[in-house]
Amino acid sequence: MSETLSELPASNSGPIQRTALHDTLVTRLRDMIIEGELTPGARMHESQLGEQLGVSRTPLREAIKFLASEGLVELIPSRGAIVKRFSGKDVHDMLIVLKSLEELAGNLACETATDEEIAKVRQLHDEMRACYDAKDRLRYYKLNQEIHSEICQITHNQALSNMQSLLQSRLKRIRFIGHEGVEKWAAAMAEHEEMIVALEARDGKALSKVLGRHLLNAWKRVRDAI
Amino acid sequence: MSETLSELPASNSGPIQRTALHDTLVTRLRDMIIEGELTPGARMHESQLGEQLGVSRTPLREAIKFLASEGLVELIPSRGAIVKRFSGKDVHDMLIVLKSLEELAGNLACETATDEEIAKVRQLHDEMRACYDAKDRLRYYKLNQEIHSEICQITHNQALSNMQSLLQSRLKRIRFIGHEGVEKWAAAMAEHEEMIVALEARDGKALSKVLGRHLLNAWKRVRDAI
DNA sequence: TATGAAAATTCTGCATACAAAATGCAAAAG
DNA sequence: CTTTTGCATTTTGTATGCAGAATTTTCATA
Numbered sequence: 371m372s373e374t375l376s377e378l379p380a381s382n383s384g385p386i387q388r389t390a391l392h393d394t395l396v397t398r399l400r401d402m403i404i405e406g407e408l409t410p411g412a413r414m415h416e417s418q419l420g421e422q423l424g425v426s427r428t429p430l431r432e433a434i435k436f437l438a439s440e441g442l443v444e445l446i447p448s449r450g451a452i453v454k455r456f457s458g459k460d461v462h463d464m465l466i467v468l469k470s471l472e473e474l475a476g477n478l479a480c481e482t483a484t485d486e487e488i489a490k491v492r493q494l495h496d497e498m499r500a501c502y503d504a505k506d507r508l509r510y511y512k513l514n515q516e517i518h519s520e521i522c523q524i525t526h527n528q529a530l531s532n533m534q535s536l537l538q539s540r541l542k543r544i545r546f547i548g549h550e551g552v553e554k555w556a557a558a559m560a561e562h563e564e565m566i567v568a569l570e571a572r573d574g575k576a577l578s579k580v581l582g583r584h585l586l587n588a589w590k591r592v593r594d595a596i
Numbered sequence: 597m598s599e600t601l602s603e604l605p606a607s608n609s610g611p612i613q614r615t616a617l618h619d620t621l622v623t624r625l626r627d628m629i630i631e632g633e634l635t636p637g638a639r640m641h642e643s644q645l646g647e648q649l650g651v652s653r654t655p656l657r658e659a660i661k662f663l664a665s666e667g668l669v670e671l672i673p674s675r676g677a678i679v680k681r682f683s684g685k686d687v688h689d690m691l692i693v694l695k696s697l698e699e700l701a702g703n704l705a706c707e708t709a710t711d712e713e714i715a716k717v718r719q720l721h722d723e724m725r726a727c728y729d730a731k732d733r734l735r736y737y738k739l740n741q742e743i744h745s746e747i748c749q750i751t752h753n754q755a756l757s758n759m760q761s762l763l764q765s766r767l768k769r770i771r772f773i774g775h776e777g778v779e780k781w782a783a784a785m786a787e788h789e790e791m792i793v794a795l796e797a798r799d800g801k802a803l804s805k806v807l808g809r810h811l812l813n814a815w816k817r818v819r820d821a822i
Numbered sequence: 823t824a825t826g827a828a829a830a831t832t833c834t835g836c837a838t839a840c841a842a843a844a845t846g847c848a849a850a851a852g
Numbered sequence: 853c854t855t856t857t858g859c860a861t862t863t864t865g866t867a868t869g870c871a872g873a874a875t876t877t878t879c880a881t882a
Contacts, residue, residue, distance in 0.1 A: 388673035388674050388843090389673065390671075390673050390674070390864090390865070390866095391865075391866070392661065392865085392866095393671070393673070415832095415833075416833075416834070417832090417833075417834095425866080425867095426866060426867045426868075427834090427866095427867085427868090428654065428865080428866055428867065428868090429865075429866065429867095431658060431834090431835090432657060432658055432661045433661070435618065435658045435659070435661045435662045435665075436661045436662065436664065436665045437665075438662065438665075439661075439662045439663075439664075439665035439666050440665050441758065445616075445619070447614035447615065447616050447619075447834095447835095448614055448616075448833090448834060448835075448872090448873055448874065449833085449834075449873090449874070449875095450833075450834060460754060460755070463753040463754055463755040463756065464755040466700070466704075466753060466755070466756070467697070467700070467753065467755045467756050467759055470696055470697065470699075470700045471693070471696065471697075473696075474692070474693070474696045478692075527689040527692060527693065528686060528689055529686070529689040529690040529692070529693045529763065529766075530689065530692070530693050532667065533693055533759055533762075533763070536759075536762075537755065537759070540755075614873090616834090616835070616836095617835075617836070618835085618836090641863075642863075642864070643862090643863075643864095651836085651837090652836060652837045652838075653837085653838090653864090654835080654836055654837065654838090655835075655836065655837090657864090657865090673864095673865095674842090674843055674844065674863090674864060674865075675843090675844070675863085675864075676863075676864060
């Protein structure tokens with residue numbers, strides 16, 4: 371599944387990108403879930419959704435199966451699919467695991483990343499900082515996610531960034547809602563400052579530590595929103 | 597997706613289990629991949645596979661999408677699906693992540709598991725030990741996997757056992773092939789003895805440590821088989 | 823008015839049909 | 853003899869149709 375979040379007009383070199391409808395639908399439905407257009411517990415009517423999106427049931431069903439495997443959707447035999455509802459404990463559990471994964475990523479990234487890759491994270495960080503200053507919450511939020519993903523990417527461990535993005539995607543909706551207050555936001559931003567410093571110093575221990583703390587605090591920041 | 601590996605005749609209480617064809621196919625195809633009936637790189641012809649299994653293309657395609665999300669299958673636009681081929685680095689990467697997850701599980705399990713749950717792991721362990729003594733490699737292998745899964749289960753952290761089973765399933769085929777020599781097998785068995793002792797003592801640190809070592813060694817045990 | 827059975831409707835699950843793309847092959851051109 | 857081009861075949865991608873399960877509605881009865 372192609373995971374280009376930035377949705378740029380694909381590079382003009384190389385073979386042109388063929389996209390299948392079911393593939394596009396996966397992305398579309400995922401976004402609808404994350405952005406709350408499809409709320410947890412809501413039934414996903416095949417014919418209705420299909421009509422709404424202008425596709426037939428076949429590719430739609432395929433996309434739903436894909437999302438079911440991703441854990442965003444629950445399949446109920448003979449009764450179709452519903453958007454999965456996560457309990458507080460579920461979210462907490464996911465954050466525990468995500469914490470462990472990102473701690474690992476922090477350690478690995480400092481060893482394996484190239485200077486260019488670290489520079490790219492720095493760039494994302496600076497952009498995010500700008501959004502923080504400008505109080506542009508939406509873009510801040512997206513860049514935040516991207517930074518965490520990128521730290522996993524630069525470990526060059528596919529399995530790791532795969533697992534991370536899976537969990538992150540399950541948590542997106544909750545974190546998207548969790549519009550924390552100003553002081554909490556400031557704390558998160560401060561943690562990110564620590565992160566980028568540790569990464570640029572290639573101090574794996576430190577980066578791992580900050581990431582761990584960051585994710586523990588993430589729970590404090592979202593738990594009220596559930 | 598129902599994940600009963602033991603395939604017992606479902607309990608007779610409660611509502612009868614409705615199974616959809618696409619769901620059954622997921623399990624079936626997964627087994628075919630793990631057991632090598634479908635080899636890495638092999639194209640999964642829809643009509644042919646469908647005929648072979650006696651189903652139409654529709655539920656088959658749905659199952660394939662599900663497996664693609666699981667990472668066992670790769671979708672190539674307009675060209676169907678192929679069984680994913682994992683490189684040595686891929687396997688190593690997965691084991692690194694699995695190590696991290698199981699270390700976490702080791703720590704959590706000692707805190708959260710009930711005495712009954714620990715007893716169940718002990719039972720599985722004793723069974724596995726018997727298979728080792730009887731040189732029953734296939735059953736040993738299955739029980740081995742089950743023990744690792746169970747240790748994650750008894751953390752009562754759904755996300756954790758979810759991620760673990762995902763990685764484990766990707767690695768199954770490779771470990772299935774990796775028929776290690778007698779001395780390596782003995783070492784693995786010895787590690788398992790350590791594990792069960794640590795678990796029964798509820799010594800999280802120790803269990804975590806053994807599990808970590810066990811998975812590091814797992815790499816040594818399979819790397820030649822790739 | 824409340825209750826419950828039965829009919830009607832809606833929806834899912836699966837198979838089939840059709841369109842579009844890819845693959846293979848053979849003939850023509852160089 | 854090699855390469856290229858066009859055609860036939862195969863295979864994927866999407867839509868539609870039909871059977872059966874689930875849900876809702878209707879309507880008779882207490």
